[in-house]
Amino acid sequence: MAQLELKQLVAQFGGVFAVNKLDLSIRQGELRCLLGPNGAGKSTTLDLICGKTPPTGGQIVFDGRDITNLAEFRRARAGIGRKFQTPSVFKELSVIENLELARSREPGVLASLRVFRTRVTGRLREVLELVSLQDDIHTRAGNLSHGQMQWLEIAMLLVQDANLLLFDEPTAGMTIQETHRTGEIFNSLKGSHTMIVVEHDMSFVRQIAETVTVMHQGSLLAEGCIEEVESDPGVREAYLGDGGRDHA
């Protein structure tokens, strides 16, 4: 049973099709990597799922519910979490404040009026330890290293208790060690969380990937396990430019 289904999804910006009739179906607990050259529509696909961009056509079904036209905060409440390309943690807030903010099971105003302290227990402690930020909870997020900010944002998605996590280049700007550690975090989340990861770092993709989907010019180009996709001639052409021409 698919948890997320995109049906003939279209996003059009002034005549350009950023996403063109995309079909995608993702199981509960699956980790799906989304690949493709620049401008293939990967980020736009994530934008469509989380509600940042309204689609011009097609349908998005999440947990059996049509969410195509839902406001973004309602999608978040339905369990969709999004990590953006550049780390978008709140730089003026401390680590713990960022996490408290992300912990939004009761996002109403009245509920928020009653919360004054954040106790580092339970799930929060687990998550902090997972991303090794337990010693920095009072550091202002803007003073964290780039990799730590990325981790903080991942942690925020985890405490948000989102079921579907959308990651846009989670390892951008990380060192090799940090990237590897991120891969471990992702692997530990498999099964309990559904994830879609847009990524260019292939060693990272190899570390985490089950199924990969390759997009090109807004549509699906190939889908399968990583070896299959890598040997697909269409994929190679999309990446390396107009490949056949020079040899012809």
Next chain:
Amino acid sequence: MASILLMVALGLAIIYGAMGVINLAHGEFVMLGAYSAWLLQTYFGFSILVSLPLVFLMVALAGLAVERGVVRWLYHRPLDTILATWGIGIVLQQLVRMGVGSDSRYVGRPTILDGNVAIGGVVMSNYRIFLIFFSIAVLAGTWYLLTRTEFGTKLRAVIQNKEISECYGIRAEHVYALTFAYGAGLAGIAGALVTPLISVTPSMGTYLVVDAFLVVIVGGVGSLLGTAVASGLVGEATAFFSFLFNDTLGRVAVLLSIILLIRFRPQGLFPDKVRR
């Protein structure tokens, strides 16, 4: 009044459109223009018409000083420009008050424009008719400056893409400074021309600036046509609602309609409609 409003709003629109600076000191530029005209008439006996170019230069210089001194540090903090330019307004008002005194001053109308004309039963003074034509001329001149001269092309390039403009040798800072000065100069002219109609006081600009601002927003940022139409529209609507209720409530009705308009069309009546 619509023609005065047009000239005030035009300067403001250019400044706001080019740099995103909300210049609350603009009303004070109008006031400076009015005092310059008064000064030139009282001490040198110049008629308003003769002194217009001088007034333009004087206020433009003041504008230049303000831009170089304060505004240029705030281009990346648009909300703070509101505050800083308000401060500038206070200072300018006070300087004038201390220099010239706070009593009202009067400036005579140019004698060649005395008299009235009856057009289709409506009597209008020559001066007002002159104002209408003059403001249209200013609009046309500004349009020419922006679209047909090298400076205008550079300005429009900077507005649309500052980085690339700099890559092609355009000094955005210079362009900004000159634009600010030009906008201030226009306000100065408006101030000089309004002197025969209302008395000149240090605080005369304060209420003009709010109106002019609403005109700019209603017209749509970066659209000269929009500004022109909006100042006509606001002028007409004020007259219309004043006719329906009374002067004050007319103004209130216009303000409320403007609020509604901003809420539902923040891009204004004539937004840029070119895809990038």
Next chain:
Amino acid sequence: MLEAQSLFSFYGKSPIIQDVSFRIAPGSFTSVLGRNGVGKTTLLRTIMGLTDGIGGRLFFNGTDLGRTRTYARGPMGIGYIPQGREIIPRFTVRENIVMGTYARPDRKRDIPDYIFELFPILREFLHRRGGDLSGGQQQQLAIARALAMDPKLLLLDEPTEGIQPNIVRQIEDVILKLNRELGITVVLVEQNVHFARRASDQFIVLDKGRVALTGSGEELSDEIADKHLTF
């Protein structure tokens, strides 16, 4: 002509370009390759002075670019054709090209004729608005704009990205011609290995903001392409 010595370049506090050194000879053709997000575009923006700050040194014909403001770099002879073309959409084609001449040190404002020989379509559309052109035409316009300033060095950022294949070939030929026949030095950021191989005297592969590999054009093998550029 252009020389970087242990160059760093920053956005905010994060160094996007780290410890990059290279030397580009007059009249040469250099390709900068690498996956998405490794700093290729940032490298060109650094040369134009559009990043927040640099470390190390960067020279153009002996002038220290670290002390030169962006608007002064164009008139030195550096023509920049940015990613996404960035022509001015509300300007006519003519105005866009004239804009290029603002960077001429001699203050001439006429458009050299050879530009229209290279791109006849632009003469035809001279009074259309830039924003109404197709992607390929906009790219031609962006190149024309840079040529109008009579550049000694052209920086091209993925000039064939998102453009119909038939025009891609045309644009590639023009770029080659500019380099081979007019002697303009070219620095090209590219993902298309085949063109890079065909055109380059030297190539630089970037990875995570650092130079991963350099070599001459012929050395740009399929292996390198597979290793550094696929995915």
Next chain:
Amino acid sequence: MNRSFAFDCIGYGLFAVLILLVVPWALDFDGFELNTFARYLALGMVAMALALSWGCAGILNLGQAATFGIGAYVMAMHLKLRASENMPGGMPDFMGWTNVESLPWFWEPFHSLSITIAAGFLIPALVAAVMGTFMFRGRITGVFVAIITLAFLVAIQLVFIEEQRYTGGQNGLTGLAPLQLFGWTADNYSLDFYYFVAGCLIVALMLGIGLVRSKVGLVLRAIKEDPDRVRFFGYDVARYETLAFCASAAIAGWAGMLYVLVLEFASPTYMGVSFSLAIVIWCAVGGRESLVAAAMGGIIVNMLEGRLSDVFVDGWTLFLGAAFILVVLLMPRGLFGLFQMALARTQVLCRGMRGDSGVLGKSTTAIVTHTHDDGRR
């Protein structure tokens, strides 16, 4: 949320001690001086109200004076009715001059003090709720909020001036009776009255601080930084913004009520553009990110105005304008920001002298860079 709590508490405590103990003592318990200072306190309260929306949530409300003025008029109407009890029909004198036949219906409820006090909070809050919902549902932000609130302010002021028959027009409401609260008659030149105003300010501050320190404050600060990101965590951003806007309006209305008690008249200048922007100035000078600092800003600027305008009658405004430009240019975080920076510096110095490097040293350097950053922005 926890780290600087102790530090802040000291700040609030000092402020309370200052206005409750030090000020009356320094003023020699002189009735006239106390009244003047009570006026500063009321103005400090509006500045603090503005900090609630501007500093916390980044909503620059240029129409703060509108809600302040409404509160002021509500209180003045009650007191005016009290003063007019012996007039024919219990009608205020100015209504007689403008030939109003009988007391208009919307004046009737203000015979009751409890309704008046409730209305002083609720009407401003309601107005803000309508405006807030109207703006924030449409995702109006930044400059447009400033413009809309400014236009709204001008409109409100025009109505109050125009409807002279009901509002006293340009003259406002004068000749008011003193307030009688639970048998206590407010003598606005007495020490009790000063404590009454000071107490109100402290209670308002505590309520405001409660709001800011709760998760609502956290969400608001996050909204200020990146409203879209907050939406993706499931928060209804417009509702939070409206709440901040309303809370700010209610406190401004409260301050307006106190202001009328202090000055014994209400005037449409309370709703003027100049007054409204002056509130912004106070808030910016004190430091918009801290409620106490904003209140201090209001008090300090008005105190200086009171003292300096005696010395340099005209030059004062010049000084104010210039000072304000400098504050915007050089210390966008106000006196509070300056104070924080100084504090962080001394901490580093102390640590440096003790030779204490390591974790603690690192975290203070972090604070220093942080304040530097903000200084530049």
